[in-house]
Amino acid sequence: MLRVLIVEDQLLIREILINCLESADYEVSAFESAEALCAVHQTYMHWQIAILDVSLPGMNGFEIAQKLRQACPGMGIIMLTMHDTIDKKVQGYESGADLYLTKPLESLELLAAIKALNKRLGLSDAGSQKILYLDVIKQKLFFDEHSVEVLSFKESKVLKAFIQAEEQTLEYWQLLELNQFTFDEKGRKQLEVMISRLRHKLTHLTGQTESIKSIRVHGYQLPISIVLSDERT
Incomplete structure (x- = not known):
């Protein structure tokens, strides 16, 4: 079943979109804003297609599209x-x-647009969009x-902290503190070594350099998007 994300602030239009897609047997998740979406979900790999209104309160549709594409x-x-x-189309x-x-x-x-996009991207293939999981207890990715x-x-x-951080970004001091490294050149070097090893493992598994x-x-x-294993849907 194709999984579709909707971000549309107008309630009537949102409900029309939901009814339309559910009648076509799509699995639909709908939100009124990017902020509402982020409050519920830390990652976005569950969905295969996103339908975004351009003019949204807070983060607009263009900004959401950039985050989803990344x-x-x-x-x-x-x-x-x-x-x-x-100019708006070009921006989109x-x-x-x-x-x-x-x-x-x-x-x-x-x-028709979803059907054409689905066919072009091969989204109906269950193996076309593999989800990357992190099991913190078993320490496996x-x-x-x-x-x-x-x-x-x-x-x-560290990976769990990245997943839960805003925009999946952590500052140096947060990483040093998390790993109990000293706040000096020695601690910075230890952090660099650990990040290098983690980066190598992620690249080996995902192919993303x-x-x-x-x-x-x-x-x-x-x-990249990683889902905590206890958040599987």
């Missing part, structure tokens, strides 16, 4: 808007959108029983 490169993203100007595509549809939107057009990386206690703890990003004079960011 976290889930294989996700299909559809932008909805009242504005059909070229530059943000990572696959399709840009204008309101008011007929149900048949939306379903895995897709399935055949794709597993064993972690140290500290590596497991920049599995942990260095943020100059700030800290590190985890640019």
Whole structure:
């Protein structure tokens, strides 16, 4: 069953979208804002297609699209808007959108767009979007029983902290404190070694070379989505 995320602040439109997609046997999760979504979910790999309103309170649809595209490169993203100007469409595509549809939107057009996007991206294939899990207790990072990386206690703890952090970003002092490293050059070197080893394990498992990003004079960011194993749906 195709899993669809909706972020739309207008209640009536949100309910119409939900009814339309559920009638087509899609699994639907709907939120009125990015903030409401983030309050419930730390990662976004559960969904295969996202339908985003451009004009949202707080974080707008373009910003959400950028975050989703970074976290889930294989996700299909559809932008909805009242504005059909070229510059807005260009902004939508530059943000990572696959399709840009204008309101008011007929149900048949939306379903056809999802069907075409689904076919092009191969999203109906159950194996097309593997979910990466972290088991903190067993200290394992895995897709399935055949794709597993064993972690140290500290590596497991650090990954969990990244997953739960805002924008999956941690500052140097947070990482030093978390690992009980000293706040000096020695502690910084120990942190670099640990991050390097963790980055190597993530890259080996996912194939993504920049599995942990260095943020100059700030800290590190985890640019990939990992789900805690006890949060499986």
